[in-house]
Amino acid sequence: MRFKNDYRIILSQRGETVILHGPPGTGKTESVYQIARKTGRNIFKVDISESKSKWFGESEKLIKDIFARYKSTAKKQPLLPILLFNEADALLSTRRESASNVSQTENAIQNILLEELENFEEIFIATTNLVKNLDPAFERRFLFKIKINNPTMSVKQKIWQNRLSFLSPVQTNTLAENYSLSGGQIENICRKIMMQEVITGTKIDLREISGFCEVELFGGTPKVQRIGFGR
Numbered sequence: 413m414r415f416k417n418d419y420r421i422i423l424s425q426r427g428e429t430v431i432l433h434g435p436p437g438t439g440k441t442e443s444v445y446q447i448a449r450k451t452g453r454n455i456f457k458v459d460i461s462e463s464k465s466k467w468f469g470e471s472e473k474l475i476k477d478i479f480a481r482y483k484s485t486a487k488k489q490p491l492l493p494i495l496l497f498n499e500a501d502a503l504l505s506t507r508r509e510s511a512s513n514v515s516q517t518e519n520a521i522q523n524i525l526l527e528e529l530e531n532f533e534e535i536f537i538a539t540t541n542l543v544k545n546l547d548p549a550f551e552r553r554f555l556f557k558i559k560i561n562n563p564t565m566s567v568k569q570k571i572w573q574n575r576l577s578f579l580s581p582v583q584t585n586t587l588a589e590n591y592s593l594s595g596g597q598i599e600n601i602c603r604k605i606m607m608q609e610v611i612t613g614t615k616i617d618l619r620e621i622s623g624f625c626e627v628e629l630f631g632g633t634p635k636v637q638r639i640g641f642g643r
Contacts (some may be wrong), residue, residue, distance in 0.1 A: 414448045427533040429553055431500070433543035434560035440539040443560065444496055452529020453535070453607035454493040456482045460502045471517050475503075475524050483534070492534050522547060529553040562594050571595055574600040576621070583618050591625040601628055 432440040448455050458478055482495045497503065503521060520639035526549055529536065538554070540546065551557075563571065572579060575598065579587075593601075601624045605616050 427535060428555060429529055429532055429536045429560065430556040431540065431546075432537045432560055433540050434492060435562055436541045437594030437599075438560045438562055439595055440560050441496075441498055444494060444537050444539065447537075449493055451491070453491050454489060455496050456493045457496045457498065460481050460497075460499060466588065468524055472520050472524055475521050475528075479528050488532055495534060495536045497536070499540060501540040501542040504540070504546045504550050515591050519612065525596070526550065528588040562592065565589065568593065568598070571598050575599070576605070578589075579618070580614070585617070587621065587625065590622070593625065593628065593630065598630075601625060615623045 432443060434440060444455065447453075479495075482493070503525060516526050529550070530553065543559075548559075569584045572584040572587050573581070576584075585625050603623070604624055605621065606614055608620075
């Protein structure tokens with residue numbers, strides 16, 4: 413019983429560290445935004461480019477500064493903000509054994525991140541499409557490891573219906589059955605459909621939508637309509 417009570421105390425003292433992983437376009441980043449919106453929190457988003465410098469030794473300082481700025485910001489807000497590392501595999505990848513300056517810098521950055529996450533008491537969420545590239549040492553640093561898969565058949569059908577309301581249930585079911593697309597890919601297709609309709613002034617049909625799906629999956633060649641001179 414004493415162990416259980418101590419365990420609860422330890423949990424209450426530690427922060428929340430989460431990694432969302434899965435295929436591209438499945439809504440990992442959007443999920444973080446929705447969590448922030450639902451809980452009334454701000455997001456402290458890290459641009460990975462901010463953590464890299466061409467000058468030797470500067471990248472390590474930049475990483476430390478990110479955590480220092482986040483903690484300073486957190487103290488001024490009523491609710492802990494979410495520290496978001498998007499596409500985190502760029503920083504959390506497997507450490508290298510090479511003696512080059514680049515390898516030494518990357519290893520030093522990872523060691524700093526491991527140390528920061530070991531004692532992290534706030535909210536940290538990372539996203540990645542390449543979870544297999546993560547260094548095994550980071551596995552223990554994440555309390556929650558959540559895989560976000562591509563949408564199911566019924567969800568894909570609902571996405572199609574929501575984005576292209578002129579399609580019938582039979583047509584959205586056909587698209588959902590025939591094409592294994594992520595939500596992000598469907599969004600890309602719908603944006604291209606809108607552009608096509610603006611350019612041509614005509615409504616697109618199911619056959620043309622299927623063509624866009626083929627192209628999105630690198631399985632087809634788009635039919636290009638020439639515009640302006642040179643027809």
